[in-house]
Amino acid sequence: MSLTVVGSIAFDSVRTPFGERERMLGGTSVHFSLAARFFTEVRPVGPVGDDFGDAELDVLASRGIVVEDIERVAGGKSFFWRGRYEYDLNVAHTEDTQLGVFGDFEPKLSDASKAADVLFLANIQPDLQRRVRAQCTEARFYALDSMNLWIDTARDSLLAAISEVDCVIVNDAEIRQLTGESNLARAARAVMSMGPRAVVAKQGEYGAALFTENGFFALPGFPLEDVADPTGAGDSFAGGFLGSIDSHEGEIDDACLRRAMGYGTVLASFNVEEFGTERVARLTREEIDERFELLREMTNFEVLPASAK
Amino acid sequence: MSLTVVGSIAFDSVRTPFGERERMLGGTSVHFSLAARFFTEVRPVGPVGDDFGDAELDVLASRGIVVEDIERVAGGKSFFWRGRYEYDLNVAHTEDTQLGVFGDFEPKLSDASKAADVLFLANIQPDLQRRVRAQCTEARFYALDSMNLWIDTARDSLLAAISEVDCVIVNDAEIRQLTGESNLARAARAVMSMGPRAVVAKQGEYGAALFTENGFFALPGFPLEDVADPTGAGDSFAGGFLGSIDSHEGEIDDACLRRAMGYGTVLASFNVEEFGTERVARLTREEIDERFELLREMTNFEVLPASAK
Numbered sequence: 328m329s330l331t332v333v334g335s336i337a338f339d340s341v342r343t344p345f346g347e348r349e350r351m352l353g354g355t356s357v358h359f360s361l362a363a364r365f366f367t368e369v370r371p372v373g374p375v376g377d378d379f380g381d382a383e384l385d386v387l388a389s390r391g392i393v394v395e396d397i398e399r400v401a402g403g404k405s406f407f408w409r410g411r412y413e414y415d416l417n418v419a420h421t422e423d424t425q426l427g428v429f430g431d432f433e434p435k436l437s438d439a440s441k442a443a444d445v446l447f448l449a450n451i452q453p454d455l456q457r458r459v460r461a462q463c464t465e466a467r468f469y470a471l472d473s474m475n476l477w478i479d480t481a482r483d484s485l486l487a488a489i490s491e492v493d494c495v496i497v498n499d500a501e502i503r504q505l506t507g508e509s510n511l512a513r514a515a516r517a518v519m520s521m522g523p524r525a526v527v528a529k530q531g532e533y534g535a536a537l538f539t540e541n542g543f544f545a546l547p548g549f550p551l552e553d554v555a556d557p558t559g560a561g562d563s564f565a566g567g568f569l570g571s572i573d574s575h576e577g578e579i580d581d582a583c584l585r586r587a588m589g590y591g592t593v594l595a596s597f598n599v600e601e602f603g604t605e606r607v608a609r610l611t612r613e614e615i616d617e618r619f620e621l622l623r624e625m626t627n628f629e630v631l632p633a634s635a636k
Numbered sequence: 637m638s639l640t641v642v643g644s645i646a647f648d649s650v651r652t653p654f655g656e657r658e659r660m661l662g663g664t665s666v667h668f669s670l671a672a673r674f675f676t677e678v679r680p681v682g683p684v685g686d687d688f689g690d691a692e693l694d695v696l697a698s699r700g701i702v703v704e705d706i707e708r709v710a711g712g713k714s715f716f717w718r719g720r721y722e723y724d725l726n727v728a729h730t731e732d733t734q735l736g737v738f739g740d741f742e743p744k745l746s747d748a749s750k751a752a753d754v755l756f757l758a759n760i761q762p763d764l765q766r767r768v769r770a771q772c773t774e775a776r777f778y779a780l781d782s783m784n785l786w787i788d789t790a791r792d793s794l795l796a797a798i799s800e801v802d803c804v805i806v807n808d809a810e811i812r813q814l815t816g817e818s819n820l821a822r823a824a825r826a827v828m829s830m831g832p833r834a835v836v837a838k839q840g841e842y843g844a845a846l847f848t849e850n851g852f853f854a855l856p857g858f859p860l861e862d863v864a865d866p867t868g869a870g871d872s873f874a875g876g877f878l879g880s881i882d883s884h885e886g887e888i889d890d891a892c893l894r895r896a897m898g899y900g901t902v903l904a905s906f907n908v909e910e911f912g913t914e915r916v917a918r919l920t921r922e923e924i925d926e927r928f929e930l931l932r933e934m935t936n937f938e939v940l941p942a943s944a945k
């Protein structure tokens with residue numbers, strides 16, 4: 328079992344009503360990899376600049392994430408994002424984005440990365456997603472994320488990329504925008520008609536919904552009284568989701584996908600408890616499994632006693 | 637078992653991208669009563685005008701709803717609401733509201749209505765809610781709904797009303813507004829600290845969440861590909877929720893409340909499939925139970941075969 332992810336490795340400066348941090352380790356691949364690593368071998372692919380030091384690399388390497396496809400570009404600068412969140416943490420404002428070495432990124436996959444069992448094409452330009460997809464031919468499950476920017480500026484490429492994966496994991500507003508269909512169930516069916524057999528609609532604090540040919544499944548966000556920083560929650564969700572799928576030996580059926588939704592929800596919930604990677608970087612598998620059981624009880628019509636609290 | 641509801645009985649003129657209707661039977665008490673009647677005896681209390689004819693009354697009476705506390709005010713006009721929904725049905729615009737006889741409403745409960753086992757104080761002025769509450773002393777479960785208008789204009793009265801009920805059923809934005817707390821779990825706990833032992837946060841298409849002393853439960857909205865008119869969905873939810881609770885003979889524990897959340901979700905889902913009361917007025921208990929089972933399967937981590945589709 329191994330999972331390859333292609334996406335940003337970045338520094339994030341974030342301000343929320345509960346604090347702020349300058350140039351934290353961040354980016355989709357980072358949040359994704361830290362989450363997925365609890366379940367399987369993970370190989371992030373992507374460029375960083377000279378400003379990305381051994382300390383940053385060690386956050387990943389010390390968790391056993393395979394960092395050999397993280398390419399340090401001499402003289403370059405890492406992807407940088409600055410954002411702030413309102414008192415209502417659902418409202419985020421991007422204040423600065425600097426692509427840095429990510430602007431000229433041409434993915435180069437090692438043989439080991441090409442041989443992944445599961446591939447996640449994080450939110451990058453769709454033609455890049457397709458070039459990675461073409462190199463990675465042996466996976467049993469392909470998934471991609473995208474965003475409004477690519478729906479607006481590279482729609483045809485994005486549709487082609489979608490047709491080449493098994494699963495699309497995007498925000499529900501983006502599914503609506505992509506399909507021009509305001510009804511989510513119809514919009515998800517429209518995406519599935521393009522090729523994927525599963526659509527995951529991320530819904531922020533409301534949780535996430537899974538559409539497959541066989542049915543529908545939804546989980547609420549795990550209820551937390553203390554949320555410090557939502558940055559990377561969706562990426563941690565995808566990491567828990569695909570990591571769980573990669574660790575599953577049998578058929579990737581609806582039961583497997585539902586369990587993966589649960590792990591995605593749990594990893595996202597830990598992510599937001601502290602800033603950046605702070606919480607997930609010291610998370611344990613025991614904490615994950617405990618919260619997974621709580622989530623199962625919280626969504627069960629029959630109330631279990633004791634630990635349901 | 638019997639359930640008394642105090643709230644509007646109205647005519648609604650509604651336009652959505654899928655059609656429009658003039659002066660349909662509507663109002664909170666109407667949607668609520670039609671939904672709750674599948675589970676228990678229901679007594680709506682409230683005024684109507686001369687314009688409310690036998691045909692309207694018969695929609696309720698023919699379903700076995702006890703209409704003796706619907707007071708026809710000679711020379712008066714019924715509550716009237718006109719609204720339209722955008723292509724995104726989550727966005728509604730009120731174009732006209734005429735209180736009519738509801739403007740001078742002073743609730744008069746018959747002895748039978750006073751003797752209710754469950755009381756629902758729908759969204760009316762909080763002092764009125766309290767006067768009804770004071771007349772109805774034998775219920776084993778009291779619930780209320782409210783709205784931003786009363787939070788802004790009658791906050792102290794509303795807080796007093798809340799302290800006198802077991803359960804608050806409101807939109808999640810209103811729980812946040814009421815408590816000044818953007819985190820929903822904290823906001824719900826703040827409401828519970830005022831007295832209620834349960835808080836239901838209605839979340840529109842995302843479903844609803846239940847907070848109790850013992851835990852948390854959430855259900856997604858039932859996924860529908862065809863939604864015609866969201867008007868009354870929240871009231872149908874409350875009707876299914878409290879009707880189910882009233883029909884429960886044992887202790888009103890978390891299992892009872894969770895099952896009630898399921899019935900609320902199911903009734904709301906039928907409500908929105910057609911305009912106004914059209915769908916629920918000809919709904920059957922068999923259809924309700926079938927969808928309840930689907931909902932249970934859709935929220936279960938273990939996939940059941942066959943009917944999960």
